[in-house]
Amino acid sequence: GQNIDQPTEMTATEGAIVQINCTYQTSGFNGLFWYQQHAGEAPTFLSYNVLDGLEEKGRFSSFLSRSKGYSYLLLKELQMKDSASYLCAVRDSNYQLIWGAGTKLIIKP
Amino acid sequence: SQTIHQWPATLVQPVGSPLSLECTVEGTSNPNLYWYRQAAGRGLQLLFYSVGIGQISSEVPQNLSASRPQDRQFILSSKKLLLSDSGFYLCAWSGTVGQSTGELFFGEGSRLTVL
Numbered sequence: 001g002q003n004i005d006q007p008t009e010m011t012a013t014e015g016a017i018v019q020i021n022c023t024y025q026t027s028g029f030n031g032l033f034w035y036q037q038h039a040g041e042a043p044t045f046l047s048y049n050v051l052d053g054l055e056e057k058g059r060f061s062s063f064l065s066r067s068k069g070y071s072y073l074l075l076k077e078l079q080m081k082d083s084a085s086y087l088c089a090v091r092d093s094n095y096q097l098i099w100g101a102g103t104k105l106i107i108k109p
Numbered sequence: 110s111q112t113i114h115q116w117p118a119t120l121v122q123p124v125g126s127p128l129s130l131e132c133t134v135e136g137t138s139n140p141n142l143y144w145y146r147q148a149a150g151r152g153l154q155l156l157f158y159s160v161g162i163g164q165i166s167s168e169v170p171q172n173l174s175a176s177r178p179q180d181r182q183f184i185l186s187s188k189k190l191l192l193s194d195s196g197f198y199l200c201a202w203s204g205t206v207g208q209s210t211g212e213l214f215f216g217e218g219s220r221l222t223v224l
Contacts, residue, residue, distance in 0.1 A: 004152070008185040010149075031210065031211070033212060033213075035213075040218075040220075041217070042199055042215035042216060042217055042218045043153075043199075043215050043217065044215070045212045045213070045214065048210045048212060050210075058132040066172065087151075087152070087153070089213065095211070096155070097153075097155070097213070100152055101152040102152065103153055104143075
C-alpha cells in the first residue's frame, strides 16, 4: 500500500528553528509537496521537490532524498503565525496525490 | 490571476436531506478540478476529480456525486446525507502537469455538519 508518515504534533519556540519530517512509500514518485493549513482554513502551497536536494524559499526550506523516501520542511525564525498544520503529499506514478495526515505545529512565546 | 471560490462556507443539514456544494475557478481554462474531504485529524481524502467537462472520476464509492457542467464549475451533490458525511470539504484546481508543477490551489472550504 501507499503510505505517508509524519509526526502528529510538534512544539517549538518563537524565533527558533524546527524541522518537520516526512517519509513515504508510494507506487512511483513524481514530486513531493508541502502545504500549510491554519485551523479551519484551506491548505496553501508551500514548496515542491522533484529532485534530490534543498529548495529554499525565504524562511522555509524543503529537502528531498528520493533514495531514502524522505523529505523535511525546515522553518527558521519561527513566528507565532507559523502555528498551523503542515501537510506532506507525494504524487505517485499515476499522478495522483497521496497525503499525509499532517503535523500540527505549536509555537510558544 | 487565478482564483477559486466555493460555497456555502458552513452548513448544518439533517440526515436524509440533499446537498449541493458549488465551486468555480476564474482566470484559467481547462483546469483539473478536485473535491476532497478532510475529517478531523485525518489526511485529505480525494472524492472526485475531473480533467474536463462531463469527465468525472470517482475515488471513493459512496452516496456523493459530482458534476462538471461547465469548464470552470464543479459541483458536489448528495440526494440523502448520512451522519458520516460530516466533514470539511475542499474544492481544488491544478494546471496540467508539464505546464506547471501541478500544485493544487484550494477553495476556502465548506464545513458540513450532518445531524
